[in-house]
C-alpha cells in the first residue's frame with residue numbers, strides 16, 4: 001500500500017495545491033467540533049445557569065463555526081480537484097511514454113483496447129482514488145476521528161471505551177473484507193477492459209462486419225462480454241451489501257449504548273446535561289466518520305488494484321537502446337549471422353543471415369509471401385532485436401545507437417497511419433518545412449494535384465486514420481512525409497502497392513531522382529517496381545537465395561525466374 005501511494009506521489013507536480021488542501025482540511029475538521037462545543041455552553045451556561053447575556057455571543061460564534069466548514073469544504077475540493085487532474089495528466093503522459101519506449105515485441109502483445117482501457121479507467125481511477133479519496137477524504141476522516149476521540153475522552157471515559165471498541169471492530173472488518181474488495185475491484189476492471197476491447201474491435205472492424213454480414217455475430221460477442229461484466233458487477237454489489245449488513249447494526253448499537261452511558265452519567269450527576277448532549281453529538285459524528293473511514297479503507301484496496309494494473313504495464317522493461325550518436329552519414333549496413341523468431345518457442349523467420357547492403361544504392365528485397373522481407377525491414381528500424389548475431393551500421397550494432405537513429409533510418413508501410421488532423425500536420429508532424437519544400441515534394445510524389453483540389457488544400461482535415469483519402473492517396477502522402485525527412489536510409493515496405501502501374505512508375509522515377517546517392521530499400525511484390533534496382537536480394541524462408549541485378553537474376557536464379565513468369569502470366 002505504502003509503495004503504491006509513493007508510486008503515485010512521484011507523478012504529483014504542483015504540491016502547493018496539497019498544502020492548500022490540508023490547510024482547508026484542518027479548518028474543516030476543527031470548526032464543526034468548536035460549533036458542537038458551543039452547544040455545551042448554550043445548555044449549561046445560558047439555559048441551566050441562566051447567563052442570558054452570553055446567548056447572542058454564542059449564537060454569533062455558532063453561526064461562524066457553522067458556515068466555516070462549508071467554505072473550507074469548497075476550498076478543499078478545488079485544491080484536490082486540481083491535484084487529481086494534474087496527476088491524471090502526468091500519469092497518462094508517463095503511461096504513453098512507456099508505450100512509446102516499449103520494445104515492439106511487447107507492444108504487439110498488448111491489445112490496443114486494453115491499453116486504452118488502462119488509460120481511461122485504471123490511470124483515471126488511480127489518480128482520483130489517490131487524491132480525492134485517500135489524500136483528501138481519508139486524511140480528513142482520520143483527523144476528525146482523532147479529534148472526536150480526544151473530546152469524547154474528555155467528556156466521558158465509558159463513551160470513549162465504546163468508541164475504541166467500535167474502531168477496532170472496523171479495523172477487523174477491513175482486514176476480513178479488504179482482500180476480497182481488492183479482488184472484486186480487479187475482476188471488475190478486467191471485465192470492463194474486455195468490454196472496452198470488444199467495443200473497440202467492433203468499431204474498427206466495421207467495414208468487415210458489414211461486408212461479411214457479421215453484425216449479429218459481433219453483437220452476440222458484445223452481449224456475452226457485457227453479460228460477464230454485469231455478472232461481476234452484481235457479485236461485487238452483493239458483496240458490498242454483505243459488508244453493509246455486518247457493519248450497519250454496530251453503528252446504531254454504538255449510538256444506543258452511548259445514550260445509555262451518558263444518560264446514567266447525567267442521572268448520577270457525574271456529567272452535566274450540556275456534556276451529555278455534546279458527548280452524544282460527538283459519538284454520533286464519530287460513528288458516521290468511522291463508517292466513512294471504513295469505506296476509505298475499502299477505497300485503499302480499490303486504489304491498490306488500479307495502481308497494480310497500471311504498474312503491470314509501467315514496470316515492463318524499456319527497449320534497451322544505447323547512447324551512441326550517429327555522427328556521420330551512413331557508410332555501411334551489415335547483417336552478421338542474424339537469426340530472429342517472433343517469440344522464444346517459435347521457429348526462426350530469419351535464419352543465420354549475413355549480408356552487406358550496398359550503401360547509397362537502390363536495394364530490393366523480393367520473395368514469396370512470408371519469406372521474411374518485412375521482418376528484415378523491422379529489424380533495420382529496431383522494432384525488434386535479433387536473437388542471435390547482430391546488425392551493424394558504420395560498424396556499430398544498431399542497439400548501441402541512441403534515439404537519433406531514427407533520424408537516419410525511416411520506413412513507409414503499406415498501410416500508413418495518419419493522425420486525425422490536417423494534411424499539413426500529417427506531412428510535417430513536429431518538424432518545420434517551408435511551403436515550397438512541402439509543395440515540391442508533394443508534386444514529385446504526385447500528391448500536390450489532388451491536394452489542390454480540396455477546398456482547404458493543405459489545411460484539409462483528413463479524418464480518422466486518413467479516412468477521407470483513397471488507398472493510393474494515402475500511400476503517396478506517406479511517401480511525401482518520408483521524402484520530406486529524406487533520411488540516409490529509407491525503407492519502402494510495399495509502399496506503392498495501392499498505386500496503378502502508371503502512377504507507380506512516375507512516383508518511382510521521381511523517388512529515384514530524389515534519393516540519388518542515398519540508400520533506399522524496397523520491398524515489393526510487383527517486380528516492375530524494383531526492376532531497375534542496383535541489387536535485388538531473393539529471399540526464401542528467412543535466407544538469401546540469390547542476389548544480383550534484374551537481368552542477372554533472370555539468367556541465374558530459378559526462384560526469381562518463377563516469380564517473374566508468374567507475374568507475366570497474371
Ligand SMILES: Nc1ncnc2c1ncn2[C@@H]1O[C@H](COP(=O)(O)OP(=O)(O)OP(=O)(O)O)[C@@H](O)[C@H]1O
Pocket residue numbers: 108342349367368369370371372373374375376
Ligand atoms: N508480429 C508477428 N508475430 C508473429 N509472427 C509474425 C509476425 N509478423 C510476421 N510473422 C511471421 O513471420 C514470417 C515472415 O513474415 P514477413 O512479414 O517478414 O514476411 P514477408 O516476406 O514480408 O511477407 P509478405 O510478402 O506477405 O508481406 C511469416 O511466417 C509471418 O507469419
